[in-house]
Amino acid sequence: MFIQTEDTPNPQSMKFLPGRDVIGRGELGVDFPTIEAAKPSPLAAALFDVDGVTGVYLGGDFVTVTKDPSVDWVHIKPAILGTIADYLAAGIPVLDEGAAGGADTAGSADDYEGETREIVEQIIELIETRVRPAVAADGGDIVFHRFVEGDGIVFLTMKGACAGCPSSTMTLKSGIENLLKHYVPEVTAVEAVA
Structure with missing residues (x-):
């Protein structure tokens, strides 16, 4: 199995593209920021067994791995590639049954009423159609x-390569905030939620 790799704007994260679905396109990605959080995913848990791995994000058709800054990619990349290839080639599920339900869930327009609901629907539509695809291209999710x-104020959760990325604050403020303010005048600011 050939797995393509891409650098991300976060020098501690790398995107691995196996050329097939990981959790399924259109699905909300699953973030595993710690080894304890990785228990519902055999793949994520196995990736944490690679010395130096500090985070795993499973996207629709990619895996983003975050490493400790003291470790060089050249030393751990082969083990990561082997682990991903072994799991996907063997057909081992990347998530335990029902594990996706344990992932962080997105906020919903259903939580709002009236005019506020319409505003939130616009915000979510812009994020889904304009922001998420661009952020996924960098190995993350928002x-x-x-x-x-x-x-x-709009609160967003950043995941994968975007969580902890040195340029994430600039992306959030200069890019996403300006986009939302332009299309939804009721938006005054965008903030990240950890």
């Missing part, structure tokens, strides 16, 4: 968390 009506 998910709507909530909207504070009176203040106009």
Whole structure:
């Protein structure tokens, strides 16, 4: 199995593209920021067994691995490639049955009423169609968390390569905030939720 790799804007994260679905396109990705969180995923748990791995994100058709800054990619990349290839080639499920339900869930327009619901629907639509595909290209994900009506603040959760990326604050403020403010005048600011 050939697995393509791509650098991400986060120098501690690398995107691995196996050329097939990992959890399925269109699915909300699953973030495993610690070895304890990786228990529902045999693949993520196996990746944490590679010395130096500090985070795993399973996307629709990619895996993003984050490493400790003291470890060089040249030393751990072969083990990561082998682990991903072994799991996918053997047909071993990457998530235990029902594990996707344990993933962080996105906020929903159903949590709001009236005009605020319409605003949130616009925000979610923009994130889904314009922001998430671009962020996924960099090995991460961004998910709507909530909207504070009176203040106009949108809270988003950053995952994968985007979590902890040195340029994530600039992306959030300069890119996403400006996009949302342009199309949804009720938005005054965008903030990240850990």
